[in-house]
Each structure stands twice: as C-alpha cells, then as structure tokens.
Amino acid sequence: MASDRLAALKAFDETKAGVKGLVDAGVKAVPDIFRHPPDPLSPCTKVAAIPVVDLSGPRSEVVGAVREAARTAGFFQLVNHGVPEAAMSGMLAAVRRFNEEPAEAKAPYYTRDAGRRVRYNCNADLFRTLLGKWRDTIYMDDVDQLAPGEEEEVLPPACRGVAPKYTAQMRMLGRALFELLSEALGEEAGCLETLSVAGHYYPACPEPHLTLGAVRHNDPGFLTVLLQDGVGGLQVLTDVEDDEGNMSAAWADVPAVPGALVVNVGDFLQLVSNDRFRSVAHRVVANSVGPRMSVACFFRAKGATVCAPVVMDGGGLPRYRTVTAEELLRSSGKQNGLRDVRL
Numbered sequence: 001m002a003s004d005r006l007a008a009l010k011a012f013d014e015t016k017a018g019v020k021g022l023v024d025a026g027v028k029a030v031p032d033i034f035r036h037p038p039d040p041l042s043p044c045t046k047v048a049a050i051p052v053v054d055l056s057g058p059r060s061e062v063v064g065a066v067r068e069a070a071r072t073a074g075f076f077q078l079v080n081h082g083v084p085e086a087a088m089s090g091m092l093a094a095v096r097r098f099n100e101e102p103a104e105a106k107a108p109y110y111t112r113d114a115g116r117r118v119r120y121n122c123n124a125d126l127f128r129t130l131l132g133k134w135r136d137t138i139y140m141d142d143v144d145q146l147a148p149g150e151e152e153e154v155l156p157p158a159c160r161g162v163a164p165k166y167t168a169q170m171r172m173l174g175r176a177l178f179e180l181l182s183e184a185l186g187e188e189a190g191c192l193e194t195l196s197v198a199g200h201y202y203p204a205c206p207e208p209h210l211t212l213g214a215v216r217h218n219d220p221g222f223l224t225v226l227l228q229d230g231v232g233g234l235q236v237l238t239d240v241e242d243d244e245g246n247m248s249a250a251w252a253d254v255p256a257v258p259g260a261l262v263v264n265v266g267d268f269l270q271l272v273s274n275d276r277f278r279s280v281a282h283r284v285v286a287n288s289v290g291p292r293m294s295v296a297c298f299f300r301a302k303g304a305t306v307c308a309p310v311v312m313d314g315g316g317l318p319r320y321r322t323v324t325a326e327e328l329l330r331s332s333g334k335q336n337g338l339r340d341v342r343l
C-alpha cells in the first residue's frame with residue numbers, strides 16, 4: 001500500500017468518528033481513500049425480480065416458495081414473518097441514535113478487535129482494501145445471550161434493551177428459516193451457531209457516484225436477514241438479456257418493501273446445498289439523501305465447524321471440498337466467493 005494512502009487511512013481512522021465525522025465536518029468532496037475506479041458494469045436501471053415469501057401461508061407452500069427463491073434469486077423478501085413492527089423500527093432508531101451520538105461517546109467502542117463482542121468502526125477491512133466504503137457499522141455478536149448486568153458493560157446506551165431483544169427475535173426467526181431451508185433441501189441446511197448483528201449507517205455522500213456504501217461481495221455465512229429503512233441502495237448482480245439475446249451481468253435494485261425483511265443465501269449454504277441454493281453477489285450504492293440505516297443479521301457457524309456439500313441420491317458429485325467454517329470465511333473474505341474451495 002502506498003505510504004501516503006496508509007498515512008491518510010491512519011489519520012482518518014484515528015478520528016474514530018467514521019464517515020459520519022467527515023460529513024459532520026462538512027466535507028464537500030469524497031476523500032481519495034474512499035474513491036473507487038469506475039465500475040465496468042453499466043449503471044443500474046432496473047428493479048431486481050426478488051420473490052416475496054409469505055411466512056403465514058400453508059407450510060408446504062412456504063417450503064416450496066423458499067426452495068424456489070433460494071434456487072433462483074438467492075434473495076427473498078419475507079413478509080408476515082412475525083417480527084413486531086416496533087422491534088424493527090426500534091432497532092433502526094437505535095442504530096441511528098448510536099451513530100448520531102457525539103464522536104466522544106462512540107470512540108470507546110471503536111475497534112477492529114474481533115475478540116470484542118461489540119465493535120464500532122468505519123469498514124472492518126479499512127486497512128486491507130483499496131476500496132473504502134461510505135459507511136460506519138456497529139457489530140454486536142450474540143448480544144441476546146449477555147448475562148444480566150453485562151449489557152451496561154458491553155453495549156452503548158443507544159442500543160441497550162433494544163439490540164438484545166431484536167437479536168432474540170432474529171434468533172427465533174433464524175431457527176424457523178433454518179427449518180424451512182432444511183425441509184426445502186431435504187437435509188440439514190447448515191447451522192446457526194452464532195448471530196452477528198451489523199447496524200450499518202450510510203451517511204449522505206457529497207459525491208455518491210465516486211464511492212459505494214458496500215462493494216460487491218457475497219455473504220460468507222449461512223444466511224443473512226436484512227432490515228432496511230426506506231432509502232434503498234441495495235443492489236444484486238443479475239443476468240440480463242439484451243435485444244440480441246446476449247446475456248450479461250448488471251446491477252439491479254432490491255426495493256425497500258415496508259415491513260419486509262430481506263433474506264439471502266450465504267456462501268456456507270450454497271456449499272452445503274451443493275449449488276442447489278445460490279449465494280448472490282450484492283453491493284450498496286452511496287446516496288445523497290441519507291442517512292440510510294440497515295441492520296444485517298449474519299447467521300454463521302463457529303470456525304471449527306465442518307461444512308460439507310450434501311449430495312442427494314442421483315444428485316451427481318460433490319462440487320466442493322469439505323472445509324471448516326473458518327477456511328470458508330477466509331476464502332469468502334478474499335472476495336473470491338467459493339472459488340477457492342470448488343472441486
């Protein structure tokens with residue numbers, strides 16, 4: 001990394017105030033560390049065809065809809081999921097409240113130390129990437145399992161009470177989705193050992209076309225359940241057909257559907273399903289109208305857990321090596337998705 005970039009990253013990171021701090025200081029241009037080369041894909045012009053799954057329907061229909069969505073789009077909008085509206089709006093409000101605290105209040109939580117259960121930072125990978133992202137995040141791991149009294153110790157005041165309850169709701173929903181996905185697959189679909197909740201804050205950006213809120217990636221875990229506010233900006237990579245019938249890749253918007261949760265298949269589940277379910281690349285564009293808030297719940301396996309593709313009778317050969325969840329996380333983390341573990 002060029003030393004001037006490293007120096008700029010360090011100076012920015014030492015503020016512990018994130019991109020929100022830049023915006024508060026009145027930046028009118030996107031600093032170099034957040035500027036990206038132009039995207040070779042043409043700008044998005046369409047809305048993605050994301051199936052809607054109604055969890056209140058008859059069981060066999062729900063299983064069929066989950067199977068079809070996981071097999072085709074890799075994403076679905078979940079409605080009638082039973083998570084109270086107040087829990088969802090309360091969680092988005094807590095993420096906003098925390099991020100809009102003065103920098104001094106947030107600084108004690110600013111860290112990339114994975115050993116800490118609650119971590120606030122601007123880009124977990126800031127020093128490992130050339131593409132700084134216009135967002136700040138507070139990560140909270142398994143905070144529904146905090147012992148009494150531990151909440152004050154580890155959680156910022158803005159999230160106390162709210163984040164543990166929301167995480168508990170998500171854990172219940174995750175179990176229900178796990179059962180549906182397992183039934184849809186005909187096998188145990190993976191596991192839900194840890195639940196990491198990421199509260200993302202995407203401040204309004206003065207030059208949104210020069211950066212991104214999240215660069216192209218696949219979620220490495222088993223499953224992600226995303227709550228987003230009404231601003232929008234999440235996009236999936238899709239295949240589109242031009243007038244001559246040629247297929248090419250393009251970005252398409254995932255609409256913000258009021259009350260819905262966006263569920264997507266992670267790399268772990270694609271591997272376990274032996275490619276019957278798809279982990280699809282996605283990103284978040286920067287916006288000029290923000291802040292945008294979203295809360296991503298990542299269901300993951302513990303590092304030592306072994307992931308092996310499940311091959312059904314007559315389903316052909318396994319397409320992946322048997323790996324530990326940690327190995328898989330490392331290869332996904334390099335943005336190779338599953339390429340490194342494919343047979």
Ligand SMILES: O=C(O)CCC(=O)C(=O)O
Nearest residue numbers: 200214228234284294296
């Ligand atoms: O904020 C969003 O809409 C998506 C965030 C995301 O893709 C992630 O956290 O993995």
Ligand SMILES: [Fe+2]
Nearest residue numbers: 217218219282
């Ligand atoms: Fe993601």
